[in-house]
Amino acid sequence: MLDAIAFTRHRADGVHKGDVMIPFELEFDDPTNTADAIVPRIEPGNDEVAEFELMHESEVIATIFAGEWKPQCAVVTLDFLIRHGRITPATDARFVEACAALRSDLGCLPMPCYA
Numbered sequence: 001m002l003d004a005i006a007f008t009r010h011r012a013d014g015v016h017k018g019d020v021m022i023p024f025e026l027e028f029d030d031p032t033n034t035a036d037a038i039v040p041r042i043e044p045g046n047d048e049v050a051e052f053e054l055m056h057e058s059e060v061i062a063t064i065f066a067g068e069w070k071p072q073c074a075v076v077t078l079d080f081l082i083r084h085g086r087i088t089p090a091t092d093a094r095f096v097e098a099c100a101a102l103r104s105d106l107g108c109l110p111m112p113c114y115a
Contacts, residue, residue: 003022003023003079003083004020004021004022005020005021005022005023005075005076005079005102006018006019006020007019007021007071007072007075007101007102009071009072019072021072021075021076023076023079023080025080040052057081057086060077060081061081061086061087061092064077064078065094065097074101075101075102078098078101078102079102081098082095082098082099082102
């Protein structure tokens, strides 16, 4: 299934920038099986990735809504969590807010502005 997420980001200088993300999924083996585990690493000179951190999904959801994620990372992750039934109206009162973030102005989530 191909999905597209269109959203607007607000830059610190007041400029609004429209973006479209097309997410895709990669399936990995069980990370607890260390013999087959994929270990992410940051290549020297890569300025797009600050770190990799294994988090429980409840922590992922909490930190997204706390504004701790880059906007484009947050919307792609929210899209994944909603499509896989991890955020639903029954499990999270912010379900509508999360859905709105995927199809509109990112100002509806508490996220920092980026230059």
